[in-house]
Amino acid sequence: QKEVEQDPGPLSVPEGAIVSLNCTYSNSAFQYFMWYRQYSRKGPELLMYTYSSGNKEDGRFTAQVDKSSKYISLFIRDSQPSDSATYLCAIFPSGSARQLTFGSGTQLTVLP
Amino acid sequence: DGGITQSPKYLFRKEGQNVTLSCEQNLNHDAMYWYRQDPGQGLRLIYYSQIVNDFQKGDIAEGYSVSREKKESFPLTVTSAQKNPTAFYLCASSIDENTEAFFGQGTRLTVV
Numbered sequence: 102q103k104e105v106e107q108d109p110g111p112l113s114v115p116e117g118a119i120v121s122l123n124c125t126y127s128n129s130a131f132q133y134f135m136w137y138r139q140y141s142r143k144g145p146e147l148l149m150y151t152y153s154s155g156n157k158e159d160g161r162f163t164a165q166v167d168k169s170s171k172y173i174s175l176f177i178r179d180s181q182p183s184d185s186a187t188y189l190c191a192i193f194p195s196g197s198a199r200q201l202t203f204g205s206g207t208q209l210t211v212l213p
Numbered sequence: 214d215g216g217i218t219q220s221p222k223y224l225f226r227k228e229g230q231n232v233t234l235s236c237e238q239n240l241n242h243d244a245m246y247w248y249r250q251d252p253g254q255g256l257r258l259i260y261y262s263q264i265v266n267d268f269q270k271g272d273i274a275e276g277y278s279v280s281r282e283k284k285e286s287f288p289l290t291v292t293s294a295q296k297n298p299t300a301f302y303l304c305a306s307s308i309d310e311n312t313e314a315f316f317g318q319g320t321r322l323t324v325v
Contacts, residue, residue, distance in 0.1 A: 105255070107255075109253075133311075133313075135313055135314075137316075142301075142319070142321070143319065144217075144219075144303055144316035144317050144318045144319045145256075145303070145316045146316070147313055147314075147315060150313040189255065189256070191256075191314075201246075201258070201314060203255035203256040204255055205253060205254055205255045206255065
């Protein structure tokens with residue numbers, strides 16, 4: 102079993118839709134949670150970073166962490182064609198970013 | 214502008230040759246990382262460095278070497294011992310081991 106499982110997609114939605122991207126993890130030692138957006142042939146860009154259970158909102162993006170279920174989500178409201186990219190979840194335990202573990206990514210396409 | 218610069222963007226190598234990928238950051242970050250990304254897979258850690266003149270192997274270090282002579286620079290050498298070197302290579306840095314990582318734009322290496 103992989104330490105981080107991510108829905109692979111691909112996911113295709115119409116412009117304006119609410120998008121839900123999800124990851125599950127197996128190691129309860131993981132304490133820090135991130136979402137990256139990666140456009141084709143580019144490096145990942147950090148979208149959200151959180152270390153607590155609950156919701157964190159930034160504009161159209163909301164990161165949700167449920168440590169009891171070992172489940173993290175990224176919601177995108179009012180999705181735009183420019184949101185079309187691969188989204189990677191990443192997690193690591195306290196004090197050890199070298200153990201940063203990535204999901205395999207979900208490819209999202211927002212259709213105009 | 215602060216950031217992480219990787220060069221070159223594209224690199225072609227003949228089998229049996231060593232090649233060095235450059236990574237420079239002006240963010241004053243202590244920690245730096247090298248990842249490899251293959252299609253359909255998450256990022257995998259090759260090497261990381263927490264401070265100057267110190268570095269540690271990651272999960273897939275075989276066939277790779279690094280140096281950290283300056284805080285700003287963390288070059289990666291792909292040696293002829295790496296059996297499947299064609300991949301997208303990403304360099305990242307973070308303030309320390311408890312903070313999020315920021316990525317460069319990547320180098321796509323192709324062995325011909």
